[in-house]
Amino acid sequence: MQLWLERFDSALGELQLVCDDQGQLRALDFEDYRERMERLLRLHYRVYRLDPGPAPDHVKQALRAYFAGELEALDDIVVATGGTPFQQRVWQALRTIAPGRTCSYADLARLIGQPGASRAVGMANGANPVALVVPCHRVIGANGALTGYGGGLWRKHWLLEHESEQQRLMGS
Structure with a gap:
């Protein structure tokens, strides 16, 4: 390829x-x-x-x-990724999380119809090869804490702030 x-x-x-x-x-x-x-x-x-x-x-x-x-x-943006069918389902679900919003790994597991798979969802999230476009930065810990991000936590924080600020400016 x-x-x-x-x-x-x-x-x-x-x-x-x-x-x-x-x-x-x-x-x-x-x-x-x-x-x-x-x-x-x-x-x-x-x-x-x-x-x-x-x-x-x-x-x-x-x-x-x-x-x-x-x-x-x-x-x-059209994204074509490798990965397992499970990973691809997680990555597709990530694209449904609206900018300025977040969800937990458990929320994402429920979204794909596998409520007991939050750890596997976390692993798939961490293997996302397409940062930003497949917005894995929008997934946070169940307690609201920022959790790992493949581009560094400071970037995750920046992205979430950027999106929240733009949503505030738009009145959403």
């Missing part, structure tokens, strides 16, 4: 955008977590080639719009 990598500057540092020949987003991670991204790519695709190349303009435009406050801009 041929994959293309473009670096993209953002308010949270440099992002690594990985797309396929059809322009589908396969991975998105932060430069300082590149090892994690490459590990997930190997796990999900086993055999692939990653070369420098441009991400589609609509992906970059959506990211710019998101950081400028248009939180729904990421909704139309």
Whole structure:
């Protein structure tokens, strides 16, 4: 599988955008977590080639719009991930959590119809290869505490604050 990598500057540092020949987003991670991204790519695709190349303009435009406050801009980005069917169900459910909202791992487990699977949901959440677009940052601990985030807790905090502030500004 041929994959293309473009670096993209953002308010949270440099992002690594990985797309396929059809322009589908396969991975998105932060430069300082590149090892994690490459590990997930190997796990999900086993055999692939990653070369420098441009991400589609609509992906970059959506990211710019998101950081400028248009939180729904990421909704139309087509994502294609590897992973198990269970992981893909979790990642699909993550995309239904509205910007500015959060849920717990137990809530997410109930959402996918497996209320006893909160630990497995947490593992799938941690294996999400597409940060921001598949918004794993919106999942928090049952007690409301911020829990781990593949891009660092400070970024999770920033993202949740960014989304909450934009929702306040919009009157939601």
